[in-house]
Amino acid sequence: MEKIKVAVVGYGGMGGWHADHLLNSDVAELAGIYDIKKERRQCAEKNGIYTYDTLDDVLSDKSVKIITVAIPNDSHEDVVIKALEAGKHVICEKPVALTLESLELMISTAKRNNVLFSTHQNRRWDVDFLAIKQIKESGEIGEVLDIESRVQGSRGIPSDWRCEKIHGVECCTTGGFI
Numbered sequence: 001m002e003k004i005k006v007a008v009v010g011y012g013g014m015g016g017w018h019a020d021h022l023l024n025s026d027v028a029e030l031a032g033i034y035d036i037k038k039e040r041r042q043c044a045e046k047n048g049i050y051t052y053d054t055l056d057d058v059l060s061d062k063s064v065k066i067i068t069v070a071i072p073n074d075s076h077e078d079v080v081i082k083a084l085e086a087g088k089h090v091i092c093e094k095p096v097a098l099t100l101e102s103l104e105l106m107i108s109t110a111k112r113n114n115v116l117f118s119t120h121q122n123r124r125w126d127v128d129f130l131a132i133k134q135i136k137e138s139g140e141i142g143e144v145l146d147i148e149s150r151v152q153g154s155r156g157i158p159s160d161w162r163c164e165k166i167h168g169v170e171c172c173t174t175g176g177f178i
């Protein structure tokens with residue numbers, strides 16, 4: 001079976017994680033990465049990964065079917081819309097959008113271009129989440145009125161852009177993690 005080619009935009013913490021998983025996937029293949037910072041592209045090259053010089057180079061690569069967007073939250077919309085308009089399926093990191101309008105624009109653009117758009121809500125695939133979902137759907141425990149689930153970052157929220165409201169996150173003082 002031919003593997004589906006995926007490009008990763010943003011080669012930071014999560015982009016590196018996506019790239020590593022793609023390198024080990026049985027069904028998908030890492031076409032390459034694009035990062036706005038030259039040093040991050042150089043880092044990928046050192047790791048043996050093909051790098052695109054510009055986002056346009058990623059978008060015009062016809063072999064790329066899926067783009068994973070792993071850049072700061074306030075930049076998601078621009079890259080996601082461009083990728084969808086280029087006919088690529090898109091998986092965007094969470095939180096995917098800063099406003100409801102922004103999310104609706106992404107969804108309508110995906111529909112208009114007949115491509116898939118999803119967000120990397122990885123917690124939805126955790127075994128505890130799936131177990132609770134299965135129990136709820138079985139009806140075993142009757143009607144569920146409320147479920148509270150929390151994941152605590154062991155080292156708190158990382159610093160950098162995540163502490164600035166303009167990028168979509170406001171508070172770095174708690175141990176919580178989005």
Ligand SMILES: NC(=O)c1ccc[n+]([C@@H]2O[C@H](COP(=O)([O-])OP(=O)(O)OC[C@H]3O[C@@H](n4cnc5c(N)ncnc54)[C@H](O)[C@@H]3O)[C@@H](O)[C@H]2O)c1
Nearest residue numbers: 010011012013014015035036037040070071073093094095
């Ligand atoms: N799913 C999860 O569990 C999880 C965990 C951590 C972060 N995230 C999300 O992943 C996204 C990225 O977070 P991170 O921790 O990897 O950040 P990061 O700062 O480690 O990496 C972001 C990278 O994007 C690059 N970048 C910035 N703007 C760009 C652009 N316009 N085009 C190309 N590259 C660009 C930066 O140079 C940087 O290398 C955020 O949306 C964040 O909320 C999700």
